[in-house]
Amino acid sequence: xxxxxxxxxxxxxxxxxxxxxxxxxxxxxxxxxxxxxxxxxxxxxxxxxxxxxxxxxxxxxxxxxxxxxxxxxxxxxxxxxxxxxxxxxxxxxxxxxxxxxxxxxxxxxxxxxxxxxxxxxxxxxxxxxxxxxxxxxxxxxxxxxxxxxxxxxxxxxxxxxxxxxxxxxxxxxxxxxxxxxxxxxxxxxxxxxxxxxxxxxxxxxxxxxxxxxxxxxxxxxxxxxxxxxxxxxxxxxxxxxxxxxxxxxxxxxxxxxxxxxxxxxxxxxxxxxxxxxxxxxxxxxxxxxxxxxxxxxxxxxxxxxxxxxxxxxxxxxxxxxxxxxxxxxxxxxxxxxxxxxxxxxxxxxxxxxxxxxxxxxxxxxxxxxxxxxxxxxxxxxxxxxxxxxxxxxxxxxxxxxxxxxxxxxxxxxxxxxxxxxxxxxxxxxxxxxxxxxxxxxxxxxxxxx
Amino acid sequence: xxxxxxxxxxxxxxxxxxxxxxxxxxxxxxxxxxxxxxxxxxxxxxxxxxxxxxxxxxxxxxxxxxxxxxxxxxxxxxxxxxxxxxxxxxxxxxxxxxxxxxxxxxxxxxxxxxxxxxxxxxxxxxxxxxxxxxxxxxxxxxxxxxxxxxxxxxxxxxxxxxxxxxxxxxxxxxxxxxxxxxxxxxxxxxxxxxxxxxxxxxxxxxxxxxxxxxxxxxxxxxxxxxxxxxxxxxxxxxxxxxxxxxxxxxxxxxxxxxxxxxxxxxxxxxxxxxxxxxxxxxxxxxxxxxxxxxxxxxxxxxxxxxxxxxxxxxxxxxxxxxxxxxxxxxxxxxxxxxxxxxxxxxxxxxxxxxxxxxxxxxxxxxx
Numbered sequence: 115x116x117x118x119x120x121x122x123x124x125x126x127x128x129x130x131x132x133x134x135x136x137x138x139x140x141x142x143x144x145x146x147x148x149x150x151x152x153x154x155x156x157x158x159x160x161x162x163x164x165x166x167x168x169x170x171x172x173x174x175x176x177x178x179x180x181x182x183x184x185x186x187x188x189x190x191x192x193x194x195x196x197x198x199x200x201x202x203x204x205x206x207x208x209x210x211x212x213x214x215x216x217x218x219x220x221x222x223x224x225x226x227x228x229x230x231x232x233x234x235x236x237x238x239x240x241x242x243x244x245x246x247x248x249x250x251x252x253x254x255x256x257x258x259x260x261x262x263x264x265x266x267x268x269x270x271x272x273x274x275x276x277x278x279x280x281x282x283x284x285x286x287x288x289x290x291x292x293x294x295x296x297x298x299x300x301x302x303x304x305x306x307x308x309x310x311x312x313x314x315x316x317x318x319x320x321x322x323x324x325x326x327x328x329x330x331x332x333x334x335x336x337x338x339x340x341x342x343x344x345x346x347x348x349x350x351x352x353x354x355x356x357x358x359x360x361x362x363x364x365x366x367x368x369x370x371x372x373x374x375x376x377x378x379x380x381x382x383x384x385x386x387x388x389x390x391x392x393x394x395x396x397x398x399x400x401x402x403x404x405x406x407x408x409x410x411x412x413x414x415x416x417x418x419x420x421x422x423x424x425x426x427x428x429x430x431x432x433x434x435x436x437x438x439x440x441x442x443x444x445x446x447x448x449x450x451x452x453x454x455x456x457x458x459x460x461x462x463x464x465x466x467x468x469x470x471x472x473x474x475x476x477x478x479x480x481x482x483x484x485x486x487x488x489x490x491x492x493x494x495x496x497x498x499x500x501x502x503x504x505x506x507x508x509x510x511x512x513x514x515x516x517x518x519x520x521x522x523x524x525x526x527x528x529x530x531x532x533x534x535x536x537x538x539x540x541x542x543x544x545x546x547x548x549x550x551x552x553x554x555x556x557x558x559x560x561x562x563x
Numbered sequence: 564x565x566x567x568x569x570x571x572x573x574x575x576x577x578x579x580x581x582x583x584x585x586x587x588x589x590x591x592x593x594x595x596x597x598x599x600x601x602x603x604x605x606x607x608x609x610x611x612x613x614x615x616x617x618x619x620x621x622x623x624x625x626x627x628x629x630x631x632x633x634x635x636x637x638x639x640x641x642x643x644x645x646x647x648x649x650x651x652x653x654x655x656x657x658x659x660x661x662x663x664x665x666x667x668x669x670x671x672x673x674x675x676x677x678x679x680x681x682x683x684x685x686x687x688x689x690x691x692x693x694x695x696x697x698x699x700x701x702x703x704x705x706x707x708x709x710x711x712x713x714x715x716x717x718x719x720x721x722x723x724x725x726x727x728x729x730x731x732x733x734x735x736x737x738x739x740x741x742x743x744x745x746x747x748x749x750x751x752x753x754x755x756x757x758x759x760x761x762x763x764x765x766x767x768x769x770x771x772x773x774x775x776x777x778x779x780x781x782x783x784x785x786x787x788x789x790x791x792x793x794x795x796x797x798x799x800x801x802x803x804x805x806x807x808x809x810x811x812x813x814x815x816x817x818x819x820x821x822x823x824x825x826x827x828x829x830x831x832x833x834x835x836x837x838x839x840x841x842x843x844x845x846x847x848x849x850x851x852x853x854x855x856x857x858x859x860x861x862x863x864x865x866x867x868x869x870x871x872x873x874x875x876x877x878x879x880x881x882x883x884x885x886x887x888x889x890x891x892x893x894x895x896x897x898x899x900x901x902x903x904x905x906x907x908x909x910x911x912x913x914x915x916x917x918x919x920x921x922x923x924x925x926x927x928x929x930x
Binding site for chain 1: 612796
């Protein structure tokens with residue numbers, strides 16, 4: 115019988131002889147620390163308990179202990195502070211000594227207050243592939259001749275594809291050249307806040323001064339300015355002053371400036387004056403490179419098959435990719451062995467955002483709502499133009515986004531032939547290339563889904 | 564139990580014992596005060612199992628006995644008694660308190676469950692005048708942290724240093740240290756008394772004269788007043804007080820001597836405009852001989868007040884939490900006080916002029 119069992123049986127005896135209030139006041143947090151030479155050492159939380167147990171329950175405890183184990187000769191009370199007890203309890207059995215995670219060095223989190231740049235983002239740790247090589251080339255040109263070649267530089271692309279990385283890397287590179295150029299990075303949301311504060315505190319002149327003194331101004335996520343007319347106007351003025359003085363301006367956004375709703379035309383036209391480049395999702399080879407880079411920077415290794423497998427099964431943004439690689443590394447460290455492929459598969463399944471799950475009916479409803487037509491008219495065999503277009507769009511979306519088979523789509527749309535559906539999808543695909551309005555509409559419908 | 568005793572002595576004792584009554588404990592009897600009549604003494608005892616007190620008052624006892632009464636009842640009854648004497652008597656489960664104009668019957672709690680207080684015997688013992696102990700604690704206790712997160716700084720630390728006894732408290736934003744000079748040498752290690760307990764102990768000891776005997780062991784401290792028949796015991800924190808001497812600046816760049824009253828008046832005004840960090844900016848301009856304090860609040864406005872001061876050193880400007888500055892005035896007995904700046908972003912030390920016993924340190928607010 116070990117100490118814990120021994121004490122538990124004593125507590126059991128005590129519990130039935132005294133009231134619950136008394137029991138929980140005096141016997142909670144007690145335990146046997148050790149048994150030595152017939153003396154039982156009981157750990158208790160404080161001196162008050164010691165005093166009371168000693169004067170009131172000493173004999174009873176001793177008697178109960180002796181009933182269970184005859185070798186017991188005496189009882190001693192020792193005060194153990196709760197912290198110590200916890201430590202003793204939580205000390206893990208000595209396992210592998212390898213730390214689970216490496217602490218991030220502090221410099222990683224260090225953001226320079228003067229320019230808001232995070233030194234973590236450099237061109238050195240940027241993976242360049244066909245998906246972002248244009249953006250990379252343009253930004254290199256900007257670094258070499260800031261303010262001259264591509265001004266303004268406008269980088270757009272979906273979320274988590276490295277816009278912030280590239281823009282910040284430009285800032286860091288210009289700073290590293292030590293030409294004394296003043297670089298400043300700001301998100302458009304902060305810019306707007308700054309503007310609002312300056313209006314509140316009557317510091318509008320200081321605000322104007324502040325932004326006009328920079329040689330390189332980087333503004334991230336410009337799409338958040340949509341609808342903020344006064345802030346846009348202020349940005350317009352800042353832009354003009356900087357532009358006239360040949361100062362470099364860099365913008366980033368999640369879509370092409372022409373497709374940002376609520377952005378004033380004069381700003382749109384100015385964004386278009388320089389260079390607009392886009393970053394798309396990385397293709398297979400780039401994904402491999404990104405995974406490799408991520409693993410290396412974590413001092414971790416993964417078999418070539420596993421890397422290929424991850425790159426193959428994930429077609430997503432770099433941020434998601436990094437997230438998955440991180441969780442794989444973490445799991446592997448925790449288990450202290452390499453992960454099998456099915457384990458990686460499971461991780462990927464658990465980590466990626468679940469695919470959109472809208473029913474065919476939902477898609478049709480949303481599309482018909484969007485174009486203000488009766489939902490039922492989509493199913494009809496009419497060839498009216500205002501009906502045909504939504505019908506084709508709905509088919510296209512079902513095919514592209516939800517991978518519904520052509521025959522199924524045809525059936526759902528009132529028993530149409532699968533060739534009709536193929537024709538519809540091809541038609542929309544063709545139109546996308548020419549029709550900017552259609553692209554914008556598709557974007558908005560997708561957002562609704 | 565049957566006895567009669569002086570109303571004032573009883574009321575006073577009940578007032579003290581009431582403070583240490585346990586609240587929200589699983590054992591209901593701890594919410595009461597124990598009265599035990601023996602050998603012509605009435606003993607009152609109360610405890611919340613963190614701190615406890617025993618007080619003995621003289622009484623004429625006709626029948627010995629013990630009862631436990633709900634803590635807050637008694638002082639209410641006694642405040643409406645105008646006689647110099649009260650009679651206490653038990654009848655079955657009740658205690659009857661009788662005076663000429665009033666008679667109350669109180670339900671008793673089971674006194675068998677009422678714990679005794681631990682006696683701190685042994686290792687370290689010393690004694691000092693009560694007023695000096697009270698002075699020491701009063702000078703520093705407000706600086707202790709109120710949160711329970713770090714028990715070692717939510718307590719007042721006491722240790723001996725030659726012929727001095729040093730009292731220190733800090734919440735890591737400011738620190739107060741008071742040295743009390745005793746004639747004889749004492750030696751004992753750091754004792755950390757929880758801030759919650761020291762406030763109660765202070766209330767018992769404040770205004771009492773005489774000598775205080777202090778006993779300390781590893782887990783418990785006790786205070787006994789020999790002639791007053793009061794015994795207090797408290798848990799002490801088993802931890803290590805931060806080595807605060809390292810943060811006390813050795814050199815100063817700027818020194819300002821100011822009248823305490825002037826500073827208090829100035830802070831009263833700046834306090835009106837304090838922001839959520841209670842920020843006040845202190846700036847010293849040696850050339851212009853100005854000591855300016857300034858506070859700003861984006862909703863109410865701002866204030867700038869110049870305080871007369873004699874200045875030496877360099878120009879400096881620093882931000883501090885003004886509440887922390889105001890706090891230390893209660894411990895500064897001198898009319899003039901010294902502000903010692905050790906540089907921007909470094910702590911400020913406040914002392915009384917020609918007073919080496921008290922030191923107060925405030926960490927600056929970052930911009």
